[in-house]
Amino acid sequence: MSATSSGGGRGAPGGRASSAPLLGRDSEPTLFELSHPGRSAYSFRTTGVPPVPLDELVPETHRRSEAVRIPELSERDLTGHFTRLSHRQFSVDLGAYPLGSCTMKYNPKVCDAIAALPGLAGAHPAAPASLVQGWLALLIQLEEALCIITGMAGATLQPAAGAAGELTGLLLMRAWHESRGQTRGTVIIPDSAHGTNPASVTLGGYRVVTVPSDERGCVDLAALRAVLDEDVAGIMLTNPNTLGLFEEDIEAIAGAVHEVGGLLYYDGANLNAILGVVRPGDMGFDIVHMNLHKTFATPHGGGGPGAGPVAVAEHLVPFLPGPRATRSRTDTDGPDLVWQTPERSIGRVHSWHGNALVLARALGYILVNGGDGLHRVAETAVLNANWLRHRLREHYEVPFDRPCMHEVVVSARRLRQEHGVRALDVAKRLLEEGFHAPTVYFPLIVDEALMIEPTETESPETLEALADALNRIAEEAASATSEPLGHYPLSTPVRRVDEARAARTLIPTADARR
Amino acid sequence: MSATSSGGGRGAPGGRASSAPLLGRDSEPTLFELSHPGRSAYSFRTTGVPPVPLDELVPETHRRSEAVRIPELSERDLTGHFTRLSHRQFSVDLGAYPLGSCTMKYNPKVCDAIAALPGLAGAHPAAPASLVQGWLALLIQLEEALCIITGMAGATLQPAAGAAGELTGLLLMRAWHESRGQTRGTVIIPDSAHGTNPASVTLGGYRVVTVPSDERGCVDLAALRAVLDEDVAGIMLTNPNTLGLFEEDIEAIAGAVHEVGGLLYYDGANLNAILGVVRPGDMGFDIVHMNLHKTFATPHGGGGPGAGPVAVAEHLVPFLPGPRATRSRTDTDGPDLVWQTPERSIGRVHSWHGNALVLARALGYILVNGGDGLHRVAETAVLNANWLRHRLREHYEVPFDRPCMHEVVVSARRLRQEHGVRALDVAKRLLEEGFHAPTVYFPLIVDEALMIEPTETESPETLEALADALNRIAEEAASATSEPLGHYPLSTPVRRVDEARAARTLIPTADARR
Amino acid sequence: MGTYLPHTEEDVASMLSFLGLPSTEALFSAVPESLRLQHGLELDDGVTEPDVLAHFEDLAAANRARSDQMICFAGGGVYDHEVPPVTRALAGRSEFVTSYTPYQPEVAQGVLQALFEYQTLIARLSGLPVANASLYDGGSATVEAVNLGVGASGRSLVWVSQGVHPNWRSMLATYGHGTGHQIRTVPLTDGVTRWPDVDGDGPPGVVVLAYPNYLGCIDDVAAARRLCDETGATLVVAADPVAAGLMRPAGSWGADVVVGEGQVFGMPLAFGGPALGLFTCTEEHLRRLPGRLVGETVDVDGKRAYVTTLRAREQDIRREKATSNVCTNQTLMAVTAAVQLAWLGTQGLAEMGHRCASATHYARAALFSDGRLEPFVSAPVLREFAVRLPVPSDVVVERMANEGFLAGIPLGGDFEGGERGLLVAVTERRTRDEIDAFVAALTKAAR
Amino acid sequence: MGTYLPHTEEDVASMLSFLGLPSTEALFSAVPESLRLQHGLELDDGVTEPDVLAHFEDLAAANRARSDQMICFAGGGVYDHEVPPVTRALAGRSEFVTSYTPYQPEVAQGVLQALFEYQTLIARLSGLPVANASLYDGGSATVEAVNLGVGASGRSLVWVSQGVHPNWRSMLATYGHGTGHQIRTVPLTDGVTRWPDVDGDGPPGVVVLAYPNYLGCIDDVAAARRLCDETGATLVVAADPVAAGLMRPAGSWGADVVVGEGQVFGMPLAFGGPALGLFTCTEEHLRRLPGRLVGETVDVDGKRAYVTTLRAREQDIRREKATSNVCTNQTLMAVTAAVQLAWLGTQGLAEMGHRCASATHYARAALFSDGRLEPFVSAPVLREFAVRLPVPSDVVVERMANEGFLAGIPLGGDFEGGERGLLVAVTERRTRDEIDAFVAALTKAAR
Ligand SMILES: Cc1ncc(COP(=O)(O)O)c(C=O)c1O
Ligand SMILES: Cc1ncc(COP(=O)(O)O)c(C=O)c1O
Numbered sequence A, B: 001m002s003a004t005s006s007g008g009g010r011g012a013p014g015g016r017a018s019s020a021p022l023l024g025r026d027s028e029p030t031l032f033e034l035s036h037p038g039r040s041a042y043s044f045r046t047t048g049v050p051p052v053p054l055d056e057l058v059p060e061t062h063r064r065s066e067a068v069r070i071p072e073l074s075e076r077d078l079t080g081h082f083t084r085l086s087h088r089q090f091s092v093d094l095g096a097y098p099l100g101s102c103t104m105k106y107n108p109k110v111c112d113a114i115a116a117l118p119g120l121a122g123a124h125p126a127a128p129a130s131l132v133q134g135w136l137a138l139l140i141q142l143e144e145a146l147c148i149i150t151g152m153a154g155a156t157l158q159p160a161a162g163a164a165g166e167l168t169g170l171l172l173m174r175a176w177h178e179s180r181g182q183t184r185g186t187v188i189i190p191d192s193a194h195g196t197n198p199a200s201v202t203l204g205g206y207r208v209v210t211v212p213s214d215e216r217g218c219v220d221l222a223a224l225r226a227v228l229d230e231d232v233a234g235i236m237l238t239n240p241n242t243l244g245l246f247e248e249d250i251e252a253i254a255g256a257v258h259e260v261g262g263l264l265y266y267d268g269a270n271l272n273a274i275l276g277v278v279r280p281g282d283m284g285f286d287i288v289h290m291n292l293h294k295t296f297a298t299p300h301g302g303g304g305p306g307a308g309p310v311a312v313a314e315h316l317v318p319f320l321p322g323p324r325a326t327r328s329r330t331d332t333d334g335p336d337l338v339w340q341t342p343e344r345s346i347g348r349v350h351s352w353h354g355n356a357l358v359l360a361r362a363l364g365y366i367l368v369n370g371g372d373g374l375h376r377v378a379e380t381a382v383l384n385a386n387w388l389r390h391r392l393r394e395h396y397e398v399p400f401d402r403p404c405m406h407e408v409v410v411s412a413r414r415l416r417q418e419h420g421v422r423a424l425d426v427a428k429r430l431l432e433e434g435f436h437a438p439t440v441y442f443p444l445i446v447d448e449a450l451m452i453e454p455t456e457t458e459s460p461e462t463l464e465a466l467a468d469a470l471n472r473i474a475e476e477a478a479s480a481t482s483e484p485l486g487h488y489p490l491s492t493p494v495r496r497v498d499e500a501r502a503a504r505t506l507i508p509t510a511d512a513r514r
Numbered sequence C, D: 001m002g003t004y005l006p007h008t009e010e011d012v013a014s015m016l017s018f019l020g021l022p023s024t025e026a027l028f029s030a031v032p033e034s035l036r037l038q039h040g041l042e043l044d045d046g047v048t049e050p051d052v053l054a055h056f057e058d059l060a061a062a063n064r065a066r067s068d069q070m071i072c073f074a075g076g077g078v079y080d081h082e083v084p085p086v087t088r089a090l091a092g093r094s095e096f097v098t099s100y101t102p103y104q105p106e107v108a109q110g111v112l113q114a115l116f117e118y119q120t121l122i123a124r125l126s127g128l129p130v131a132n133a134s135l136y137d138g139g140s141a142t143v144e145a146v147n148l149g150v151g152a153s154g155r156s157l158v159w160v161s162q163g164v165h166p167n168w169r170s171m172l173a174t175y176g177h178g179t180g181h182q183i184r185t186v187p188l189t190d191g192v193t194r195w196p197d198v199d200g201d202g203p204p205g206v207v208v209l210a211y212p213n214y215l216g217c218i219d220d221v222a223a224a225r226r227l228c229d230e231t232g233a234t235l236v237v238a239a240d241p242v243a244a245g246l247m248r249p250a251g252s253w254g255a256d257v258v259v260g261e262g263q264v265f266g267m268p269l270a271f272g273g274p275a276l277g278l279f280t281c282t283e284e285h286l287r288r289l290p291g292r293l294v295g296e297t298v299d300v301d302g303k304r305a306y307v308t309t310l311r312a313r314e315q316d317i318r319r320e321k322a323t324s325n326v327c328t329n330q331t332l333m334a335v336t337a338a339v340q341l342a343w344l345g346t347q348g349l350a351e352m353g354h355r356c357a358s359a360t361h362y363a364r365a366a367l368f369s370d371g372r373l374e375p376f377v378s379a380p381v382l383r384e385f386a387v388r389l390p391v392p393s394d395v396v397v398e399r400m401a402n403e404g405f406l407a408g409i410p411l412g413g414d415f416e417g418g419e420r421g422l423l424v425a426v427t428e429r430r431t432r433d434e435i436d437a438f439v440a441a442l443t444k445a446a447r
Helices: A075-086 A107-116 A135-148 A163-177 A195-205 A221-226 A250-259 A314-321 A354-393 A412-417 A422-432 A458-480 A499-505 B075-088 B109-115 B133-150 B162-179 B195-201 B221-227 B248-258 B314-319 B355-390 B412-420 B423-431 B460-478 B500-502 C009-019 C049-061 C085-091 C109-124 C137-155 C164-181 C221-231 C281-290 C317-320 C331-368 C393-402 C432-445 D009-019 D051-062 D083-092 D108-126 D138-153 D165-181 D221-231 D285-287 D315-321 D331-368 D392-403 D430-443
Strands: A154-157 A186-190 A207-211 A233-237 A265-270 A287-290 A310-312 A324-327 A336-340 A408-411 A449-450 B154-156 B186-190 B207-211 B232-237 B263-268 B287-290 B310-312 B324-327 B339-340 B408-412 B447-454 C155-159 C182-186 C206-210 C234-239 C257-263 C279-282 C293-298 C303-306 C384-388 C422-423 D157-161 D181-185 D204-210 D234-239 D257-261 D277-281 D294-298 D303-310 D384-387 D422-427
Touching: A075 C432, A075 D083, A075 D108, A075 D204, A107 A354, A107 B207, A107 C085, A107 D051, A107 D221, A135 A324, A135 A354, A135 D285, A154 A314, A163 A195, A163 A233, A163 A265, A163 A314, A163 A354, A163 D165, A186 A314, A186 C281, A195 D165, A195 D315, A207 A221, A207 B195, A207 B287, A221 C182, A221 D108, A221 D392, A233 A250, A250 A265, A265 B447, A287 A458, A310 A314, A310 C303, A314 B355, A336 C182, A354 A408, A354 A449, A354 A458, A354 D009, A354 D051, A422 A458, A422 D294, A449 D108, A458 B186, A458 D009, A499 D285, A499 D294, B075 C085, B109 C049, B109 C137, B109 D083, B133 B154, B133 B339, B133 C049, B162 B195, B162 B263, B162 B287, B162 B310, B162 B314, B162 C164, B186 B195, B186 C085, B195 B207, B195 B232, B195 C164, B195 C317, B195 D181, B207 B221, B221 B248, B221 B412, B232 B248, B232 C303, B248 B263, B248 B287, B287 C422, B314 C182, B355 B408, B355 B447, B355 B460, B355 C009, B355 D303, B408 B460, B412 B460, B423 B447, B423 B460, B460 C432, B500 C293, B500 D257, C109 C206, C109 C279, C109 C293, C109 C331, C137 C155, C137 C164, C137 C206, C137 C234, C137 C257, C137 C279, C137 C281, C155 C164, C164 C182, C182 C257, C206 C221, C221 C234, C331 C432, C393 C422, C393 D422, D009 D108, D108 D277, D138 D157, D138 D165, D138 D204, D138 D257, D138 D277, D138 D285, D165 D181, D204 D221, D221 D234, D234 D392, D277 D285, D331 D384, D392 D422
Parallel strands: A186 A207, A186 A233, A233 A265, A265 A287, B186 B207, B186 B232, B232 B263, B263 B287, C155 C182, C155 C206, C206 C234, C234 C257, D157 D181, D157 D204, D204 D234, D234 D257
Antiparallel strands: A154 A310, A287 A310, A324 A336, A408 A449, B154 B310, B287 B310, B324 B339, B408 B447, C257 C279, C293 C303, C384 C422, D257 D277, D294 D303, D384 D422
């Protein structure tokens, strides 16, 4: 670089597709490296508002002494940077993403169009109900649909994700017990539960009691009975559970928990398996959260936004968070649809009305599919998972090899024991094949777990290719002549990443680089 | 593949990012390979219109015996396919695209928003003027701006690209001569002209007379004078010419051509160099086409759509194609803006009003930049090209090494002679560096030409990286230890493509595969 | 403003100093002083993006005939068909939008493969083996087809059915002026072309027919083919690609070239552009094919690859001997059409045609049942039809606009009695309620 | 309809036969017969995409308070700022939208690097060294900050300024019920927090202040810091990130945690969600940081790479001992904010704040000049302010809606006299004409 000769070479080049795996495999510079003082992309309306000197606007003690350093780029370099970053990112739109427990199904583009409607995206959340009747109607329609799907009586749409739904549910549990003059101390969760469950229990002010799974992969009913007492506020379950197995004893479990005055919480992360087949309400659950970003095809956004509405049985409706969109019951000349906070509400759980545009997307998906379509979604998701289970059986252990629901957990234990190849190696090797990896090492109760959730939107051909790839990898693991699996992936934008070093020499921002 | 076991394996897998260079470098299957009978993505409005049996709608002799075979895909696989294809495609948004003569500048996203406005994109072209006054106003505003920029009196916006503009211009030339009772037979073009010029001349019904360039890379004035006579209808020039050099003798050329009664046609492909600096009208041109997709930042769309308006001097206005949007001169109570076809119009050159949404984009770009901004565009484009010329001089021959305008043509002749490395090899090697290649082997009058047009939207840092890469390649070409350049590119989605075979064993459709 | 320039003043200064130049002015030393603009362009200074966007929103608001606010019964080659979000999203990906002609196939397989798929689809639709990678619009495709036909037959007399779109015929006339073709319009008789006998001008070199034609009528391709067999003319058929989902492909009737307007496959009305010129022909005419052609081949590793081929036909190589001058084309629209056709699939394409035809049938039955209005011609139609009105059609269109309908396209002087003729198109997007309301309003407006 | 399923009936049949199952019903053999739904869901059958889109267009049309049709003077954490097409285009790229949490860093460098950049930007804005990769919204960020503070101080008494957004305070109360924190609201006195003396409940473990606060006033961070120094409490500041472009960073005042609502950086009003919870803290609190954190590292080839780090804090590893339960978050909004901030740049961010403040100044001057209306409190404000009206503010809001304005947010019962208080925000998007018209209309409506 002859930076001095040009005077321009202070930063990194922005116009070079240096990070596009399409062309070369260099890293993409950061925004900060691309920044060049004096460049800009922004532009504001011409308003005619006279500018007032800053010192008349901000009292001196509160005034900034120097501007926040934000990268300075032309729109061209801004666009280049983020377009290139997007080429370093796998996504559902690029290929199958069989990440267990996450339901990475295809997200229909019509829902993008819905979320972009100016009449929805441009509404202010603090506007009085009379001015946003469309939004209230939408929320009510979604709430009703979710209640029908789960067999519940009412719902809050505020929680912004599944975990927020869990905590909301636990607060509802607490409020209900308190309303009955009871203070209970524990919540039971199975050892196969997702990490958010115990974390939420703690935040809900409860102590976690873990029940083990039995040899069939389900809650050990005897062990459950042993821990049930009057201190138990409730139990959190997902059904099918995180092994992809239906808890067949659910009626007995519900009976036992209810008998000691506990409530049943349904973690809806796996709802995709049972849409239109069986409803949490009918199984005896009192509280249900849903992950709309999973079951109802709203995209995961690289890690969010999601939406985690909580539906409850009749006796819990008075405790729901508020405000809640409701049909007006008065004959006044106010608007038809109003905000109402339930009488004994636990209060707000979101700054406004939840991730509203995500809610709109989910309703769109529900309406396109309809009751009949949602049922077929579940059937097909379960069919796909079972088909994979059959195809993978030969090369992988299937710890609980009986009909699974929407996902299947296999184990690479044999591969590790016999060839030193871990679940992680299988996952990284699969990346090389053009698929995203399954979830690994979860649920914790399965050794070298590979949790595979194909979802219903992947075709039989794709399943075939996925099964072939996984089986081929198992064969490679056993073969002396193949590249060791630990070397993979080879052609991804970066190869295996040093996670230990990241934690050791923590660099959480570009300014922390030493 | 155990296709038989699943019954699903009839086609290619669609959910595998098999073509994403992000993950593996397999080919992407075609739509036809991904097709699976019975799948579908389409959905129509529910209209309530009773379906009529086909045999009542289409007379038997005209009825299809079998349906057109169109691929059948789920929306998921459709999305996967085209998203993966997009990852196999270089673009301005990914990196610098210094393709000479093509002005691959950055295309502002605000223009995408303009083109998507329902009030513009949803207007029917056959609606009476009274119902599309906004469109007429837009077209008039653009026409006026283009006239100001080129120094002309009126324009047609119909031509859909530069070449269409050229032919329109030649038909105007013909109409003008005919109106004066003259039938002329030839049109002069320089030997450096773009291929569309001679092709258009022929379609305009003229014979091409080629004038050579002189040792300075400009029209050889003496040679021009030698071919000028009363049979010459006109001359087509681009200024700066395709060598990126300004035709300094333009006044003399104009004088000489006008003297024999010929007209001057300006090929506006290189207009980016002179915006706000000098106008074709002031140079003496009578007819000018513009490539809005070049100068005015409307994207090239993988090869189109473009827009090639033609502006003309006063005496040619009556011959312009029609209808043309015009301010009403009547006092009737009709609409303010009306369609008008000039009295001696050559007629229509487009099915409707040209590539209207491209026209809207261009107007957006012009308004954001304004007169001052457009001038800076030209200055900066020229600055960038000259800076590159200086930086490349050491390693590449610059056949006409004097101040260039918006692009610079260098030659790999020395590399070929000394190391057997051709311009094409340099281009292919550059792809590996994350840049698009320059235009090669054009203009025809430069041996082993590399025609480099950085455009004004590339930053000094990007130029620096580009110059470094090109210079490094020249060094590599001379080095015995480097990988031979003929082997490149190595890591693109496909490597060097067998073009000869494509022509020899022609496979123009998937059905032609043998 | 120059918002899109990355260069700061210091950048410019340091680059100039590297060049040894005193100012940016000096960059233009080759431009004669006398020619240079002294006071810049007489355009307003730049304004901000939000201001410009607001300006266009105002312009957009001034268009009443927009499909989201006025129910569209106008067609004439440009139709209000379903454009799903998925087509917009995929064809709108910036890799497709901001690339150029695939001159470097190694980094352009995305566009090339999409074009190859497009060619295959359009060829299947037309029933001919070869399709190019797009032309500007239906009209220019017809012009190119006539040029091809004249070249192939060696005769420049062109017989064009009056059923070909009037604007396309107007283009044939315009361009015929350059190429020196004689364009002769052969009138429709009650909606169908009656070819005349060969007269003193000799036999035609090209015959052009529309199928269905501008009045929506199913014209007689067999008769045109017979005429071509007798005269040795090249047969060009301008086929409606939506109708092609239901009708015998024009290729199977013996067309040499089939052209059409591809806007129907995923493009908005767009005030008529960008649209998409469809062009297909027999193998015999391959070397005269205008525009780009993508072919399949392999790379040095033997991997499947696509590339533009038979390039020697094109202007950049063949120059004045090229059969066409097209360079920049409508690639993005071809990609759009490929996406949209794959969205439709075999069944969706057939259903779309069927729905249009059923809706047309329904509208005609309702309009003509009580005898107050009557068809303009009596030949069978498919998805578009002309109405004979008791009052001038442009008056009716204005009246109907006030009722919320873009009622159709006045036939105009090109057709006998056309001042009172209105061309009406009913697509699969029109609901029964909309059609009922349209019929009621038209019946009233036509009084 | 089930439009999104690829499986044909034959696919299903052949897969079932591979599984040896007689029907899809049989897939659910584990579900007790007695529990199964007998007649399917009581939902309508599926309808087509265009029908559903039309339904949502109807719903959208029923919202009057939409920023494209009603001029927005409402704020309260969610503001009508400029969102340029480029931000929407880039953050909307489907690779960002349709991926999930970057569990496999090798194929997630796009999201990871964008988050790393986001963290850097938010840290700079707050003046603290560490930012997480997003939380749900401003309210949940405040809740998490309080949880962190209680953990750090070991005391569960939380003093919260009344100047903190009422909805966020309401969330603190809700969640405090679970964690057992005592949330005590400390009232504003003429717009500024007056901290009381420590009483019998002992010193607070956490002190929460808003800067500027809900009434737009510039509250006294120094006083809050002193209180924390005296009591050992953790200082949480809820800072307006737009004001932060002009004001001393909360970190430099000694905040331990700075939170905020990031909607202002590129997100639409969105009826309040998805928004973006900003969270930054000192290094001291790193191990208690809620949510995801991206760190820089290298791959096996030594190439720079990014990865989520300090994962041991998180729920999936630490389970019931995790400091937070967050999993799915607001990544796409963090990416959006990174794009938008880079679009703004150093100068744009400062200018945006300055423009908001100038416009606010202008609106206040006009509103209060003739004395008919008066400010709700007299403390200095920056870009939002409260008006004291002679009539109930909810009535005024309804009246103003008829004039085309969303006039602001009624303060309501949470503030003394708040029934007649209206919170007004004036962003950089408001023109002088709009403000003038607003002032005239409000003066009239408030009669
Ligand atoms: C079984 C299970 N429960 C709960 C959650 C938490 O949901 P969220 O990520 O939406 O907070 C998840 C998410 O991954 C999950 O898989
Ligand atoms: C110098 C020159 N003239 C004319 C043209 C033709 O313009 P278009 O491609 O828009 O038809 C080009 C386009 O590449 C060109 O570079």
